[in-house]
Amino acid sequence: MLNWRSLGLLLAAWAGAASATGKDFDFDALKARARQQAAAAYSPPPEADGALAQIDPARRDAAPLKARYAPWSMASRFVPLPLAPRAGCALTLFNSIQASGIERFDYRPELFDWPAAGLPAPGPAATGFCGFRLLYPSAGDGKREDLARFEGDAWQLVGTGALFGAAALAVGVIDNDGRAQPVPFREFWLVRPAAGARQLRLYALADSPALAAAFQIDLVPGVASRADVQVALYPREGAGKLLLAPLAGSFVQGKHRPARVLPLQAEVHSVDGLAIHTAAGGWLWRPLDNPPERSAYSFLVNTPRGFGLLQRDRDASHYEPDAPQPRQPDVWLVPGGDWGAGQLLLLEAPAGSAAVRNVQVGFVPDQQPAPGAGMELGYAVHWSTDASLPRAGGWVIATRSGAGGNDGSRRYAVDFVGPALQGLPSGAAPVAVIDIGRGGSLQRQQVVANPHTGGWRLLFEFNRETDAPLQLRAYLQHADQPLTETWDYVDPPR
Known part of the structure; x- marks a missing residue:
């Protein structure tokens, strides 16, 4: 059985052997790796250092990466910043693909400002990162702002002037209790773009007891930022039903669900409804809920034209003063090609805080991939706060x-x-x-x-x-x- 260390060494050796320049590292190579990994027994990541439990989970960026250690020059338009490890996160490995080859960016305690998190320097030992942030000068004034964040099985984009909110997830696996089990990212390869480039390509490997998956994601920043995704999924024996291209957000309370959790706040949600554009051209809107117990609803829509979790109420007076919700984006997904027969599955769970993503929606195909056979699909995900996404006439x-x-x-x-x-x-x-x-x-x-x-x-x-x-x-x-x-x-x- 592969352990985490041997797997990391194997991947590093494979990456270096694939090409001295990185030019031969492509999606086909990563798919081969994911297929090979799914054929082997699952090996879980190691536990994070116990000292990391001292970091408040709400302060995810409590120990920032020191700028002088950034993987790419701070003069780059795109600046990736690996996130400090902390208890409870899925540790990931980080690589950079550039003209000189594939370079592993290894964790070292001195990379991070641990005193800012209330921990003594030089910081705890770890074998990876909690994911990464990506900065980009989207406002046009040269000042870099958050563009993307990858952490665990979730990834988010924002447009100009927006704040992180709804997320896309790698893939979900429906267990016997009807819950969507996560498939966290394990390793990233970012292709360093040329000077002046306005989009970035990255590759990612995700893994869980149920399946391994390879991703190719092109990030395109803007007022409405977009990600073009290609994914290959390789289930293991005994995997449950797959929830494809899932989106996630939080809904605690709103107009149709009056305050019962946080009585001093009228509305608390990063998204307030599910929109569906059917293959026949119809439009459907489902207000979201914070149910007393877990619930699941199915919408029979073969290859929808699009679906998304939207934040339609952007009136700041409806939220707590200075709350982020009015600036959190809609997230809209457009399938590429024919996904076949299936259903959109909406999952809602009880939540007492907007920090909990208690709403998920994704596509469950009638024809599930067999172990070893694999399945590929493509889609585009849009994040926007400017009402530019498609919708009905009313x-x-x-x-x-x-x-x-x-x-x-x-x-x-x-x-x-x-x-x-x-x-x-x-x-x-x-x-x-x-x-x-x-x-x-x-x-x-x-x-x-x-x-x-x-x-x-x-x-x-x-x-x-x-x-x-x-x-x-x-x-x-x-x-x-x-x-x-x-x-x-x-x-x-x-």
């Missing part, structure tokens, strides 16, 4: 719910806005199409103009005739033509 901006006028009845208010609603003929009003699932009966409905939003508000009330969750759907139309996306929500038992 969309939901708020969902509110409460008790109805009758005993046991429920009432919802859904606000729609968008150019399709503003383009109605003079004096015309949209009509609501509402579907109350089995176990409920619609009592009344009304569509009224909302002068505060410039759109229309749908109000409806229904009686519950079951203790089971109720599937609700609604959209607005005119002259039998849909004007908006379909609002989709599950009313929980009360």
